[in-house]
Amino acid sequence: MRHLLIAKYIEKISRTGSLRSAAEELGITPSALNRRILGVEEELGVEIFERHPSGLRPNIAGEILLKHFRDQIADMDRVKSSIADLSGRRAGHINIATTREVVQYFLPALIKQHLLEFPAVTFGVNLLERGEAEVSLLDNTNDIAIVFEPLRLKELHTVYTGDQQMYCVMSSQHPLATKKRLKIYDCVEYPLLLPKRPEGIRRMLDIAAEKIGVPLAPSLESNSLDLLRLMSQDSQALSFSLAINLRPNLKNDRLISVPLDTPGIPAGVLVAGHLRTRVLPVAAARFLETTNKELTEKFS
Amino acid sequence: MRHLLIAKYIEKISRTGSLRSAAEELGITPSALNRRILGVEEELGVEIFERHPSGLRPNIAGEILLKHFRDQIADMDRVKSSIADLSGRRAGHINIATTREVVQYFLPALIKQHLLEFPAVTFGVNLLERGEAEVSLLDNTNDIAIVFEPLRLKELHTVYTGDQQMYCVMSSQHPLATKKRLKIYDCVEYPLLLPKRPEGIRRMLDIAAEKIGVPLAPSLESNSLDLLRLMSQDSQALSFSLAINLRPNLKNDRLISVPLDTPGIPAGVLVAGHLRTRVLPVAAARFLETTNKELTEKFS
DNA sequence: GCATCGTGTTGCAATTATTGCAACACCTAC
DNA sequence: GTAGGTGTTGCAATAATTGCAACACGATGC
CATH class of the missing domain: 1.10.10.10 (Winged helix-like DNA-binding domain superfamily/Winged helix DNA-binding domain)
Structure with a gap:
């Protein structure tokens, strides 16, 4: 120069x-x-x-x-x-730490799209329990964290932060299927299919229930969000989902999603970022930027 | 620019x-x-x-x-x-961590000389036990360390490292006064006036005595190097000194210094430096450079 | 659809900064 | 005292930067 x-x-x-x-x-x-x-x-x-x-x-x-x-x-x-x-003269490997909700539909689609543009980039996707994803950044095990309701933000440089709308997923024939919006007390009368603690979704639901003074008694608990969704098919049971892990084309599964309002309770937060003290390799930085853009477009 | x-x-x-x-x-x-x-x-x-x-x-x-x-x-x-x-438009304050041997004559003279050239600079001189001086750099309590036989070098960026000749100080009338050079076994027959452990001088003497298989039995131990020197006046007792803390004009005190050889034992090391990971303020950096030059001229 | 106004871009010449040539000044060693 | 090394300066040549004027393109309003 x-x-x-x-x-x-x-x-x-x-x-x-x-x-x-x-x-x-x-x-x-x-x-x-x-x-x-x-x-x-x-x-x-x-x-x-x-x-x-x-x-x-x-x-x-x-x-x-x-x-x-x-x-x-x-x-x-x-x-x-x-x-x-x-310019792609050197590829890159990107290690991503994420939670269950992100890994279902959003992340796979994003990675697929990214690979179209940067075919030489490789990915490691690490599904971790809530609270673990952020921690895995500390020793550079992972480059990027995309997590719902993170437990630790102190060391995180957040590139994206946004609220995630909660949805109730049920059979198309369910009595609540015709409602435009639901509240938690609409739901507790029906069998509940809940994620295990400390999942972010479960935490949001626990808080909402505590606010109306009714304990949640799950008919089923699982850490498989797919299983929970399938169990609500053709039944009275209710499962829950975030916007980010709403399955496309629910109608093909004879399912429907209705927004769940939780007034007075802050919405659950989705965060994407990297270790504050670290300068990311270019490939990872670029992917994180793409992630930010995509999340902003979809959920803002 | x-x-x-x-x-x-x-x-x-x-x-x-x-x-x-x-x-x-x-x-x-x-x-x-x-x-x-x-x-x-x-x-x-x-x-x-x-x-x-x-x-x-x-x-x-x-x-x-x-x-x-x-x-x-x-x-x-x-x-x-x-x-x-x-250019002196801004002065500076310099905190120095040092051990007993350095503080007696060398450092005061150096500071005096420095103040002639940079009258606006202020000093803090912290006399610390051996091993403490280096540690005090870690939290930036002190800017510079000048220490004899430091215990920790890992975090230190050393600007000056040099050997210090050991001397035996005695009455001008002492039987050993006429010798050109002494060995430790020449000394052990006489009352010994020794610094306390963990002083660097004491350590060097302990090692030398251990090598010839004779334990040192001090008549007096003190952490006041001045006291030790004065006690050797007009007596059979021997005190010890480094080149750096040899009092000028010993003859006026009816004292004499004779080099003490410690063959097979590495000479004691004097070190001047700063915390490795730190960029010193200009005033401190300049003083450290002056220290280096002066030490190099005097003891190399 | 056209005119206007905002944006960035390009050909060419004027201006400024950088460089080379040749000579000078100073110091050291023999 | 001379030779050989060092850095420095006056002046002119060369290269880089800048300005002027015109062009291209897109968005907006009538």
Whole structure:
């Protein structure tokens, strides 16, 4: 980069200790090189080299400037290499930590779409219990976390944060199927098919029930959201879902979803991000950006 | 700094989102600004902005470059401010952690000399037990450590490391006073005035005695090196000193110093440095450099 | 559909910054 | 004192940056 020429000039002089030697190595005249030093010294208002009969030596101001210049040169190399990554010349592997709700439909579709554009990228998807996904970022086991109702946000740099609408999923023939919206007390009269604790959905439901003073007595608990959904088919039982894991084309399964209102209770939050203190590899950064865009489009 | 102009140009465009607005704020023509973008894009081999009818937006490559440029602009500001410090426009406070041997003559003289040149600088000198000085750097309590026989070197960025010659200090009339050099077994026949453990001097003496299989039985132990020296006046007792804390003009005290050889045992090491992961304020960095030079001149 | 206004882009010339040439100044070693 | 190394300066040549004027494109309003 042209603008870093002066940095390279100063660095070379400090390395060789001689203006003439440095000029020769740089392929310019000593005269030109000398003027560049004088130029910098004028801009800074101080000398940066001590002039000895045997050559030039950086003084303290010079050492300070040199460190900056060396860092700048090295950092620009990293920028170029990152940009090379972008153009797909180097692929990348992305490790994602996620929870059950995200992994059902949203993430697979997103990964599929991403692979169309970046076929060389590889993925590791790690399904973890609520609260574990964020933790797995700490030792860089995973690059990105996409989690519903995370337990730890302190170390997370969140790129996306958004509310997730809760839905009640039931048979198309269910008595509640014709309602436009439901409340939790509409549901407790029917058998409930609930995720296990500490799932995010279960937590939201527990809170809502506690608010109306009615304990939830699940007919069935499972950590398989698919199973819960299927069990509600052609029955009186109710299962629950978030917007993100609503199965497309529920009608083909003789199912229907109705929004569940939980007034006075904050909506459940979906979060996507990475470890705060970490600079992501380009591939992972790009995927996270895509994730953010997709989530924003779908759920905002 | 002229070389950062391009950085400022790119940054301004991303801020305003419009080439014409940015050009106006920068006081140049859109044409010139556009050419500078094209220049960078040519150098990098990729576009850094998306062109919209409504203006320019950085793409991913652009965001990567922007972060670099923003960092460099900020870092150059720090460089300039550090250089301003150098010229004494801003003083500084220097906290020094040191051990007993250093604090007696060497450090006071060094600080005095430094204050002649930089009268606005202030000092805090913290006399600590062996092993504590290095630790006090960790939480930035102290800026610099100057210690004899440090216990921890891992976190230390050492600027000076040098051997310290051990001396036996005695009455000018002592039977050993005429010897050119002594060994530890020459000394053990006489009453010994020793520093307490874990002092560096004591450690060196313990090791030497252990090597010849004779335990040291001090007549007196003290953590006051001055007291030990004075107790050897006009007596058969022997005290010990390092080169760095040899009192000037011993003869005026009717004392003499004779080098003590400890063959087969590594000489005690004097170390000066700062916390490895820390960039020192300019004043402290300058003082440490002066310390290094002085130690190198005196003891190399 | 057309005119207007906003955006960015390009050919060419003017201006500024950088560089080279040649000579000079200073120091050290023999 | 001379030779050989170092850095520095006046002036002109060269390269990079900038401005001027015109163009291209998209969005909006009538």
